[in-house]
Amino acid sequence: MRRFPRPLLLLPALCALLLAGCSTIGAMSAWLNDQVAFTSPQLQRYVDRRFPRSFDKLGGLVSVTLANPRLTIPPGDSRLRLEFDLGLGALGGEGATTGHLALASGLRYEPATQGLHLDAPELLQFEVPGSGELLRGGSRAIVNSLLAEYARSEPVYRLDDDLLAKLPAGKRIGTVGIERGVVVVHLDR
Template identity: 35%
Template structure:
């Protein structure tokens, strides 16, 4: 009989925790700028990988997984990815870890932040003696170009994105450990109270 109040308290705590997580995931607004923290971007990336791309008519498949985002000082972000290759329908074989750096752009059509001109900066082979040969590097670059064009690394919630209407984007950059997009108008007056993070 005494268990019921305990379960009620547990359920109430779960609701409060869920609300707190939701509040942390909301972008923040300051003047004309909207920003998203690194942990929220990482959470989005965790849900959008692994990703596989076929090449050579399906003879080769490259799979990227376990994205790890870093937002250093400067205007470019860093991301580490595990890379695996499969040939002729065989199971993927680990190739290694790749580190890339990239600029940032905001796409109003996808309502998200995208990589902009990503480059492969480093490669750590899965096996001793492994290397990133020219063909694999070409496949990797093709994957990155396609991913940067079509898929955001973070998509703004549609409810918030709808409030942005047809505002013009002036810039998108990495700033103080966040992804920041700046529009041509002040956003504060456009956002209802409670929609955004603080």
């Protein structure tokens, strides 16, 4: 029978101990310095699962379809940018996705959804090819009401239950900001 040197026998035990320690450190450091950060790719994966989506407006007379979301955080900006391919349909029909919609927005935390929601979204671009100025103005009003409704009810990202369970005692979610290209959720007392 071959004998292994003692240090080699201790190696598996040491690895197991380190792995257990890492998971404990991960739980403790989830809210390191009373904040947690999310990157734009993390938010992008969340919104990718939620689109395409269609919304009926004006009692079903107009249908707005948003598809292919693209979420970015421009360098040096304190707001995220969200772009969609846009389709408009009339009388219950889905329109071809021929337009483009871009918005900039801050973020806020909503306890009811445990999510990060758009905060004061600003419409940056709204293009519907081939439409006259009157349609463009009416369509813009529909899109603005859609954005307000979406910002109120739908999160751009939902904090998972595991992360929320690791909140330090006596702390709650506070402000949400975009700092150095990442979304930062701060804790308050």
